[in-house]
Amino acid sequence: MRGYDARTNPEEAGGLPPGKDQRVNAAFAGDPEKGTVSVDGIPGGVAKEGCLATAYEKVFGSVESGVLFEGGAENLPLPYVNAALDGDSMRKLNDEWSGCMKRDEMLDYATPDLIHQPTKKPDIATAVADAKCREKVDYESRLRTQLNAYLTTFLNEKQGLIVQASDAKKAAESKVSEILGQ
Numbered sequence: 599m600r601g602y603d604a605r606t607n608p609e610e611a612g613g614l615p616p617g618k619d620q621r622v623n624a625a626f627a628g629d630p631e632k633g634t635v636s637v638d639g640i641p642g643g644v645a646k647e648g649c650l651a652t653a654y655e656k657v658f659g660s661v662e663s664g665v666l667f668e669g670g671a672e673n674l675p676l677p678y679v680n681a682a683l684d685g686d687s688m689r690k691l692n693d694e695w696s697g698c699m700k701r702d703e704m705l706d707y708a709t710p711d712l713i714h715q716p717t718k719k720p721d722i723a724t725a726v727a728d729a730k731c732r733e734k735v736d737y738e739s740r741l742r743t744q745l746n747a748y749l750t751t752f753l754n755e756k757q758g759l760i761v762q763a764s765d766a767k768k769a770a771e772s773k774v775s776e777i778l779g780q
Contacts, residue, residue, distance in 0.1 A: 698735060
């Protein structure tokens with residue numbers, strides 16, 4: 599057989615034996631009942647024991663630095679982005695865009711994002727209509743202004759954590775050759 603194995607049962611596809619996948623996951627993640635490592639201001643954390651904590655120690659110099667880098671890089675800006683996209687000015691902008699689509703293009707979409715959902719199959723005419731209405735309401739510029747305002751607040755409020763995450767990244771980069779044996 600070529601390509602991906604279409605069978606979904608791991609035992610059929612040559613995956614891990616029953617129960618072993620749970621043991622592998624437990625070894626990787628560790629047992630949170632034996633203690634966890636977390637960092638103030640960063641969502642989540644990792645179990646003190648387990649491959650992940652060991653890897654963080656090796657790569658970042660400490661488990662805390664690994665949690666800071668991994669959790670911070672992925673999660674810190676999210677509340678700010680979500681607030682920017684859910685604010686009154688974004689609702690107003692989406693309403694203006696939606697009104698343009700209904701009025702000028704005879705299409706019924708509440709937001710530009712809805713055009714690209716998997717259940718929709720936008721055609722060229724819909725893409726052109728979207729572009730026309732985005733231009734008419736200055737969508738991209740206003741969205742960028744909104745995001746910049748919230749992300750500037752993020753940068754100001756989280757500057758200390760950002761510097762710590764940057765330092766953790768530099769520490770990891772300095773260990774690459776040693777870890778890879780070069």
